[in-house]
Amino acid sequence: MALRAEHEIYRRRFSRNVGVGVVLGAFVLLSFLLTVEKVTHGDPMHAIKGEGAVNPDGTPIAAQPLVKDTN
Amino acid sequence: MTDIGSDGEMVGPVAAEPGFSDFVQLLKPRVMSLVVFTALAGMIAAPVHLPPVAFFTAILFIALGAGASGALNMWWDADIDALMKRTARRPIPAGMILPGEALGFGMALSVGSVIMLWLATNWVAAALLAFTIFFYVVVYSMGLKRLTPQNIVIGGAAGAFPPMVGWAAMTGSVSLEAFLMFAVIFMWTPPHFWALALFMKEDYSNAGVPMLTVTHGRKSTRRHVLVYTLLLVPVALALAFTPVGGPVYLTAAVVMNAGFVWGAWRIVTRDEAMAEADRYKVEKKVFSFSLLYLFVLFGAILVEAGLHSFGYGAL
Numbered sequence: 314m315a316l317r318a319e320h321e322i323y324r325r326r327f328s329r330n331v332g333v334g335v336v337l338g339a340f341v342l343l344s345f346l347l348t349v350e351k352v353t354h355g356d357p358m359h360a361i362k363g364e365g366a367v368n369p370d371g372t373p374i375a376a377q378p379l380v381k382d383t384n
Numbered sequence: 385m386t387d388i389g390s391d392g393e394m395v396g397p398v399a400a401e402p403g404f405s406d407f408v409q410l411l412k413p414r415v416m417s418l419v420v421f422t423a424l425a426g427m428i429a430a431p432v433h434l435p436p437v438a439f440f441t442a443i444l445f446i447a448l449g450a451g452a453s454g455a456l457n458m459w460w461d462a463d464i465d466a467l468m469k470r471t472a473r474r475p476i477p478a479g480m481i482l483p484g485e486a487l488g489f490g491m492a493l494s495v496g497s498v499i500m501l502w503l504a505t506n507w508v509a510a511a512l513l514a515f516t517i518f519f520y521v522v523v524y525s526m527g528l529k530r531l532t533p534q535n536i537v538i539g540g541a542a543g544a545f546p547p548m549v550g551w552a553a554m555t556g557s558v559s560l561e562a563f564l565m566f567a568v569i570f571m572w573t574p575p576h577f578w579a580l581a582l583f584m585k586e587d588y589s590n591a592g593v594p595m596l597t598v599t600h601g602r603k604s605t606r607r608h609v610l611v612y613t614l615l616l617v618p619v620a621l622a623l624a625f626t627p628v629g630g631p632v633y634l635t636a637a638v639v640m641n642a643g644f645v646w647g648a649w650r651i652v653t654r655d656e657a658m659a660e661a662d663r664y665k666v667e668k669k670v671f672s673f674s675l676l677y678l679f680v681l682f683g684a685i686l687v688e689a690g691l692h693s694f695g696y697g698a699l
Contacts, residue, residue: 325401332404343441347504350437 406480407489410458411451418678419450419546425682426550426565428689429628434505434554441504442553446546449497449513453520453542455490459483460525464591470584490521501553509553516545530592533599537612540573541566547682564623565685571616572678575609575648579671582606582651583664606652609670613648617641620681628685630692636684640677647673 423446427439434442458465458476466477475481494517502510524539544566551562581588581597582605588595596605620641624634647670654666 322401329402329404329407332407343437343444346437347441350435354435 402475402480402485406475409475410455410481410486410489411448411493412454412458413451415454415543416447416451418543420447421679422565422569422682423447423546423550425685425689426547426562427554429561429565429685430551430554431627432554438504442501442509443550445497445500445504446513446549446553448493449501449517450546452490452493452497453517455486455493456517456521457525459486459490460521461529462486464530464593467591468584468587470587501549505553506556508556508558509549512545512549512552512558516542516549519545530594533594533596535594536577536596537574540570540577543573544569561623561626561628564619564626565628565682567619568616568623568681569678571612571619572674574612575616575644576671576674578605578609578612579651579667579674582609582659582667583671602656606654610645610648610652613644617645623685627692628688630688630696632687632691633681633684636680640680643673644670644677 420443424443427434427443433439458474461471462474462476462483465471465474471477476483476486494514498510498514498517501513520539520542524535524542528535528539547565547569548558548562551565552558578596581595582602589598596608600608620637621634623629624637647666650666651670659667
């Protein structure tokens with residue numbers, strides 16, 4: 314039995330499918346880079362509030378005052 | 385729309401297949417370029433910096449948010465777009481994309497843009513972007529556009545938000561500078577679109593859109609162009625005396641406002657017979673000049689930001 318020829322709809326949609334693929338790939342790359350940047354630079358507001366920050370072992374870090382008490 | 389059935393045969397009505405570029409057209413790329421430029425000015429003029437990827441992500445999703453609102457606008461306005469020469473070749477009236485596809489695409493992109501802007505920057509910028517999309521689609525497209533000749537005046541706010549969103553993305557707040565950048569575009573929009581409406585005269589009346597030219601006549605529209613151009617002048621000049629302004633911006637604002645007022649004066653001193661005789665030459669020139677006006681003013685803000693970083697500028 315002969316193989317069925319590829320349906321012409323795949324050829325017709327080729328450019329759109331490639332476009333969607335490139336966009337999704339770019340989105341994944343952007344999300345990755347944004348995550349790396351957030352981790353390396355830190356989120357300043359998050360750091361100031363000290364909310365949700367954890368030690369490497371998962372224990373919460375208490376919020377630190379912005380100015381040290383010198384008294 | 386076409387698809388393949390379980391037997392491998394085509395099902396549904398055979399229509400033109402939308403390509404990737406048709407979905408790009410749905411985002412109104414020309415409007416997006418203006419959004420990118422003005423938002424970029426708002427971001428670069430802000431007194432704080434963002435890391436490069438967050439900066440790029442912010443500008444990208446501000447642009448895509450604007451594009452999403454364009455897609456939703458095309459979905460809602462498909463019926464009148466088909467009646468206007470200027471818009472008849474858009475993807476929905478041209479039969480390339482189904483209205484439902486445009487709705488889904490616009491909604492998904494709207495939500496995605498707001499979430500990504502929030503993740504990359506802050507909730508203030510994301511909320512402003514969400515409000516911009518809501519304002520353009522619901523307040524302007526669904527509400528004002530077909531109801532009142534003031535559609536452009538109030539609806540112009542939607543196009544004025546990008547520099548404010550850009551500023552908020554950087555600073556997490558809205559200040560006087562951001563408000564004045566918003567006000568410049570807000571006051572610029574009516575004379576810009578009324579100049580267009582003067583020479584695209586058949587389009588709006590054919591579609592039943594109550595543009596000022598249709599409801600109040602062309603003479604009144606000419607007067608409105610001059611009045612709103614005069615109202616724009618103090619707003620544009622005021623920005624020169626804020627921290628984002630300076631001598632370069634002030635010079636650009638004086639020259640460009642003088643040119644815009646002169647163009648508006650030429651429009652108001654003409655009648656329809658004169659305009660018909662030279663095929664709306666002056667109106668077309670003022671419309672083109674208004675685009676240059678915005679480009680030069682926001683370009684001057686970018687130049688000032690560059691000068692400020694070297695310790696120059698500011699009045």
